[in-house]
Amino acid sequence: MEQISPYISVDCVLFGYNGFELEVLIVDRTLTNDKTHELIFNDQTLTGNHVYVDETIDDAANRVLFELTGLKDVFLEQFKTFAHPNRLLKPNDQIWLQHTGRDPKARIVTIGFYSLLATDKIKLEWKGRNVRWIPIKEIGELAFDHNLILSEALRTLRQRIKYEPITFELLPEKFTLTQLQNVYEAIWDVELDKRNFRKKVARMKYLIPLDEKQTGVAHKPARLYVFSRDVYTKTKKELFDFTI
Amino acid sequence: MEQISPYISVDCVLFGYNGFELEVLIVDRTLTNDKTHELIFNDQTLTGNHVYVDETIDDAANRVLFELTGLKDVFLEQFKTFAHPNRLLKPNDQIWLQHTGRDPKARIVTIGFYSLLATDKIKLEWKGRNVRWIPIKEIGELAFDHNLILSEALRTLRQRIKYEPITFELLPEKFTLTQLQNVYEAIWDVELDKRNFRKKVARMKYLIPLDEKQTGVAHKPARLYVFSRDVYTKTKKELFDFTI
DNA sequence: AGTACTTAGTGTTTATTTTACACTTATAAA
DNA sequence: TTTATAAGTGTAAAATAAACACTAAGTACT
Known part of the structure; x- marks a missing residue:
């Protein structure tokens, strides 16, 4: 031993x-x-x-x-x-x-x-x-x-x-909602409903829409978003998270 | 080094x-x-x-x-x-x-x-x-x-x-719903609403009510329950849980 | 036998969230 | 101007969450 x-x-x-x-x-x-x-x-x-x-x-x-x-x-x-x-x-x-x-x-x-x-x-x-x-x-x-x-x-x-909002780490700083959805789909290997997904993320205050759009794409350009860790840490419920 | x-x-x-x-x-x-x-x-x-x-x-x-x-x-x-x-x-x-x-x-x-x-x-x-x-x-x-x-x-x-249904590990094999609620309250250090708690656990099929009651208590005796790991593993959604 | 004490057990209403589902819009390329 | 492509949007039904108070069943005490 x-x-x-x-x-x-x-x-x-x-x-x-x-x-x-x-x-x-x-x-x-x-x-x-x-x-x-x-x-x-x-x-x-x-x-x-x-x-x-x-x-x-x-x-x-x-x-x-x-x-x-x-x-x-x-x-x-x-x-x-x-x-x-x-x-x-x-x-x-x-x-x-x-x-x-x-x-x-x-x-x-x-x-x-x-x-x-x-x-x-x-x-x-x-x-x-x-x-x-x-x-x-x-x-x-x-x-x-x-x-x-x-x-x-x-x-x-x-x-x-x-x-936890860590999927943003896999994306460029500015990203579209479709890209974000794709990340979840890739990780879970499932397909998600576009409208329901958007309704859900719309509730996340820390997902900030920009006045900017994609460029150089051969279709309707998507709006860009950023993730605000500041807003996240301020709004998240710490209810069960105190340290002894 | x-x-x-x-x-x-x-x-x-x-x-x-x-x-x-x-x-x-x-x-x-x-x-x-x-x-x-x-x-x-x-x-x-x-x-x-x-x-x-x-x-x-x-x-x-x-x-x-x-x-x-x-x-x-x-x-x-x-x-x-x-x-x-x-x-x-x-x-x-x-x-x-x-x-x-x-x-x-x-x-x-x-x-x-x-x-x-x-x-x-x-x-x-x-x-x-x-x-x-x-x-x-x-x-x-x-x-x-x-x-x-x-x-x-x-x-x-x-x-x-x-x-995950692991709170049962802290209880005797047969337990009451009040005891189960108390475990959650003790771990989270919060108070939970009794009726809402019971409504919630009633949806858990793996929580099996017995035809048995507490004995030796100076009040209305509570019904006893057991946790069935069998039922749990059979019913739980494995959706995002496959192994590569 | 009756009363007091204690915890068990139950239902409704309202708000929020989830789910299922299809068409129009904006841009680049041809 | 037409075509191809992905963006963006709403509604109805079902499930869940949240707030809230009284009756029931047993023991202990007199």
């Missing part, structure tokens, strides 16, 4: 919305033989890194996000912690751990974060590794238990957008 | 309901000088323990719960992970860590769980330490960041009971 030095990491599920579908940021994990330069394997993972001893787990998650996208101060929230059962490591994962000089017997504890990003404004770059957005429906088998982590992140996201 | 062996623990916030108020299980932490037997300090903590290398974090949390209450298979859910910023350790905590042979510089990562228990059916006992239920409003300063952990657990609980 001795405590072998565990390895603490964060894994970030970065959700993006491209105007049509929900996407997730995926990194290629490529391992080649140092001498022969043969490809040993090539698969895919979520983005993550280990937690340094002098930083909080939120620091670590923000660092991963920043190194990848150059962005700071974006929505990033812890959702669940996973202790990889090492006996279930896939062969590739074992090889990978040895290659990176880590003990495959050491417990891996990883804290899952998820972030919401407007896909367009991001230039991806990460330590020379191939990083790209993949529509969530097209994601195949990932390394470690990253499929589970992704699945739990999506479950959390689907719940969270019911009660 | 070297990785000092971190220390991984679980902290369990055990919520109980005594018929009147929401309570939390608290452990006395007493430290005496090994030679002189003088009391060095005596303060209070949540219940927790470290995670062994051969168990999952859920195993560890269940182990803590079992050692404390003798109960298995009760509601126990992870809610948030905390990385104690060690620079903020209180003096007592530093002394405690040294006393238990641990490096105060080693990062502490603790995974917070919360559990819901019907206070009455539990016999408390934990390694000879003093363990007791304390009403949540009477809890003072706790060790480490346990006040923060408790506060986050309560926030989670207050949210969770809005959408």
Whole structure:
């Protein structure tokens, strides 16, 4: 029952919305033989890194996000912690751990974060590794238990957008109501009624209509809106939300 | 930026309901000088323990719960992970860590769980330490960041009971509608309208009325109900809840 | 036996929210 | 000027939420 030095990491599920579908940021994990330069394997993972001893787990998650996208101060929230059962490591994962000089017997504890990003404004770059957005429906088998982590992140996201105004994070600052509706439809994978959706969001005071319209579209241009966090925090009911 | 062996623990916030108020299980932490037997300090903590290398974090949390209450298979859910910023350790905590042979510089990562228990059916006992239920409003300063952990657990609980039928876990198997209402009132610290509350729960098919009544009360005896998880899982809308 | 005490249990009205459903309007492109 | 495309709008019916006060059924006490 001795405590072998565990390895603490964060894994970030970065959700993006491209105007049509929900996407997730995926990194290629490529391992080649140092001498022969043969490809040993090539698969895919979520983005993550280990937690340094002098930083909080939120620091670590923000660092991963920043190194990848150059962005700071974006929505990033812890959702669940996973202790990889090492006996279930896939062969590739074992090889990978040895290659990176880590003990495959050491417990891996990883804290899952998820972030919401407007896909367009991001230039991806990460330590020379191939990083790209993949529509969530097209994601195949990932390394470690990253499929589970992704699945739990999506479950959390689907719940969270019911009660908190975070869908705006997936959109440009100014957006149309149709775009907003599309985000909900993409996340929940359902179709919503346009008129009822608009009636519903019309009640949200923190959704501010602008005197501005879309330009350059080959149809009736839509009105643009912004989300006001100020109005939101002022009007939301704190009824059950006091801290002891 | 070297990785000092971190220390991984679980902290369990055990919520109980005594018929009147929401309570939390608290452990006395007493430290005496090994030679002189003088009391060095005596303060209070949540219940927790470290995670062994051969168990999952859920195993560890269940182990803590079992050692404390003798109960298995009760509601126990992870809610948030905390990385104690060690620079903020209180003096007592530093002394405690040294006393238990641990490096105060080693990062502490603790995974917070919360559990819901019907206070009455539990016999408390934990390694000879003093363990007791304390009403949540009477809890003072706790060790480490346990006040923060408790506060986050309560926030989670207050949210969770809005959408999931877990309040039953705080009650005996057969309960009255008034008891159920009292649980909501205790958790949210509000008063609810009796008639509206009953109208609302009457819509819940998984709340099964029995042909049984309270006995031994000096007033009109109330009808007893049970919660049927079967009916709940069958009838609940899985609409947005598929797994990829 | 009767009375006092205590909590259980019930219904109505009004306001708000949800749901289902189809046509007109404004712009760019051809 | 015509066409294609998405924007934008209203109504009726059903369900839910909110406010509000009295009667019923048991025990305890005399």
